[in-house]
Amino acid sequence: MGVTKTEVFTAEQNRIAELAKAFAHPARVAILQHLVATKSCICGELVDELPLSQATVSQHLKELSRIGIIKGNVQPPRVCYCINESVWEEAKAAFGGLLATFTVNECC
Amino acid sequence: MGVTKTEVFTAEQNRIAELAKAFAHPARVAILQHLVATKSCICGELVDELPLSQATVSQHLKELSRIGIIKGNVQPPRVCYCINESVWEEAKAAFGGLLATFTVNECC
């Protein structure tokens, strides 16, 4: 169907999946890496950095904003984006927690 | 289009995005959590655990196998799945590395 049955999973599972989506496209990885590297926020500079159209970059930025991992600071006609520290920490805790739980297999 | 322009991004960015997809759906998060929790490998038991059809679970398992984060051990008519330790470590390093790079913003 293309529609995820979110209602049958836990809130934690759904949130982890949502946070993972922030990293689940190379363009968004590139955006996040750039925002991390240039500590100061970036605006349409991202459009110059990425080999994608302005409309496409804007769409990825919107998705990252929806997830909450970045935030935008409007100073018309520019918009300054940057990492949302609290959500970044949330992602760090979520992935770190999950990834740390694995110890060893007893078969395979 | 629905088709990602992978060729314009770095191999690292594409790999991170691929690894993130393993966690980008609540059903796959649930599968991974279950495989981690029950150290010994699990078979069709996953179908009983998850409120999804056998066909759908099998499809998610196939995607996780394609990414490489799980591996299957065929012992007909059963298949025993488990975490692929090396790829799990790869994910830990990839996300850990990226998430650790952020220090602080200079605006926003």
Added chain:
DNA sequence: TTTGTATATCGCAATATTACGATGATATTT
């Protein structure tokens, strides 16, 4: 050999995602 069990795959339907050109909105500059 037939039956049963477990899993994968096929085929389909519905929705989601990715991408971009064109356009709209907003504020600064001229």
Added chain:
DNA sequence: AAATATCATCGTAATATTGCGATATACAAA
């Protein structure tokens, strides 16, 4: 006021994803 610059949104097209019933496959058991 008009022109410019920046960014968001709309509309559209193409492909991907999600989900499931039905069927195929592969082996074990009867």
